Amino acid sequence: MKDYGIFDVIGPIMIGPSSSHTAGAARLGYLARKIAGEEIKKVVFYLHGSFAKTYAGHGTDRALVAGVLGLMPDDERIRDAFLLAQEKGLLFSFQELDLGDVHPNTVLMVLETLSGEKWEVAGSSIGGGKVRIIRINELEVDFAGEYTTLITYHQDRPGVIADVTAVLARHNINVAFMRVFRVKKAENAVLIAETDEDISDSILAEIAKNSKVAQAKVLRPFTAIIMKERIL
Amino acid sequence: MQIRNGADLLAICREKAMPLHQVMLAYESKKSGKTTAEIFALMRTQLQVMYSSTQQGLSENSNLQGQIIGGEAKKLKQRSQKTKPVCGYTMARAVSFALSVTEVNASMGRIVAAPTAGASGVLPGVLFSLAETHQLAEDQLVEGLFTAGAVGLVIAKNASLSGAAGGCQAEIGSASAMAAAAAVELVKGSPEQALHAAAIALKNLLGLVCDPVAGLVESPCSKRNAVGTANALVAAEMALAGIESVIPFDEVVAAMYQVGRTLPLTLRETAEGGLAITPTGIKLKKKILGENDDQSACSACGECSQA
Numbered sequence: 255m256k257d258y259g260i261f262d263v264i265g266p267i268m269i270g271p272s273s274s275h276t277a278g279a280a281r282l283g284y285l286a287r288k289i290a291g292e293e294i295k296k297v298v299f300y301l302h303g304s305f306a307k308t309y310a311g312h313g314t315d316r317a318l319v320a321g322v323l324g325l326m327p328d329d330e331r332i333r334d335a336f337l338l339a340q341e342k343g344l345l346f347s348f349q350e351l352d353l354g355d356v357h358p359n360t361v362l363m364v365l366e367t368l369s370g371e372k373w374e375v376a377g378s379s380i381g382g383g384k385v386r387i388i389r390i391n392e393l394e395v396d397f398a399g400e401y402t403t404l405i406t407y408h409q410d411r412p413g414v415i416a417d418v419t420a421v422l423a424r425h426n427i428n429v430a431f432m433r434v435f436r437v438k439k440a441e442n443a444v445l446i447a448e449t450d451e452d453i454s455d456s457i458l459a460e461i462a463k464n465s466k467v468a469q470a471k472v473l474r475p476f477t478a479i480i481m482k483e484r485i486l
Numbered sequence: 487m488q489i490r491n492g493a494d495l496l497a498i499c500r501e502k503a504m505p506l507h508q509v510m511l512a513y514e515s516k517k518s519g520k521t522t523a524e525i526f527a528l529m530r531t532q533l534q535v536m537y538s539s540t541q542q543g544l545s546e547n548s549n550l551q552g553q554i555i556g557g558e559a560k561k562l563k564q565r566s567q568k569t570k571p572v573c574g575y576t577m578a579r580a581v582s583f584a585l586s587v588t589e590v591n592a593s594m595g596r597i598v599a600a601p602t603a604g605a606s607g608v609l610p611g612v613l614f615s616l617a618e619t620h621q622l623a624e625d626q627l628v629e630g631l632f633t634a635g636a637v638g639l640v641i642a643k644n645a646s647l648s649g650a651a652g653g654c655q656a657e658i659g660s661a662s663a664m665a666a667a668a669a670v671e672l673v674k675g676s677p678e679q680a681l682h683a684a685a686i687a688l689k690n691l692l693g694l695v696c697d698p699v700a701g702l703v704e705s706p707c708s709k710r711n712a713v714g715t716a717n718a719l720v721a722a723e724m725a726l727a728g729i730e731s732v733i734p735f736d737e738v739v740a741a742m743y744q745v746g747r748t749l750p751l752t753l754r755e756t757a758e759g760g761l762a763i764t765p766t767g768i769k770l771k772k773k774i775l776g777e778n779d780d781q782s783a784c785s786a787c788g789e790c791s792q793a
Binding site: 262271313316 | 600643703
């Protein structure tokens, strides 16, 4: 028997018509932008399976673009995302592509940031607006973005993970889930830690001080962001 | 605090002398570690979004258009302003709210999935019509969402809230049961009466299939939201009068699950049966998805693989 909460039954607040094809798509675009870490100037969406076949009917295309522009899944401007992209100078296009043995609602986003960095992020919309990120660049990963999520890009060397978790421990931040991914031994690796408490920018800077850590980023969960924006 | 089914809910209500909505609030607080005030505030935000979605389709200059539906809520409102509604003023109001929400959803507006986007009109329809006829304050309506959530939680645990898994009975049926229970508690009915109302509402929609034209959340979904709303009010009225469901709530939920599993796949959100494959349904699909689209709406949608 699954452990449901009341907000699994009433909610989410979302832009229609479909939680998987619209709300989930917006969320995937948003997470991709956060993973890239800065404004995006160009994106190609490679749509797989059901996303490829029905994206126009359910507004999946507009939702993805909106997400990459930084809009939340409940932002009414999703409807006008193409216009907004034009205003902001974001170039986007859609292509169908078989991504192999993945969930039918999967998209691969190839992004170019304002400073010219290239990112590849793939994710699946798994129903009810929930998503999983399954790939960042060449690394296969797996996380949902429902918790505060720390992502470090680092060299696969002994002690890096211990250093990162030591910083979290010092600030009394509890790790709920953590996984590390790498392509090959001693090469590029990614650590993804989902935590119960927020990770502030100063804590993030502390983590990034480690010379083996190339980049450290934090994705904040949607409810926290929405609440914060409402309070501000 | 353990909530496995309706019997658990009623036992806690009796033991603590609390209505369903208070039990649900306490349960959620314990489960999430958030304070009851935080949770209540989150729920209030959802109620406010619901309210706005009931109004958008009714304003004079609104022009909500999905790919099939649009403008129905306004028609209903205009008629009830000119003529005495055959189903009574409360019902006409409730239904116009529900239709408004479905139009907002179809036109990429902001709604609250309750429990799903496809059934998002029912709860707002019931809550905001009762708010008018019974002068209910916003706090009370938020409480109503907790009552509804308690019923939805039990259905989610023991059956399903997804059309792909259980047909429309799992979406509109569940929404209607949730709204019926909320209506009972909003006018101070007992937890027992609330679950009788939920049982009656769900029974009345048992077996309802999910057969969306062109695979879109528009037809027949929109009008089934209207009927789910009316059904909830009728069920609540009966329960408040002391009429009991012959089959208890938990057994109705079990029956709904069993019926859902027996429904053929063609009638579970695949758009391969029922109204979706009527001559008009097929014509609409071709018009929307393109004449040369040989892909069935089913294989195109992929919802079922998520269930």
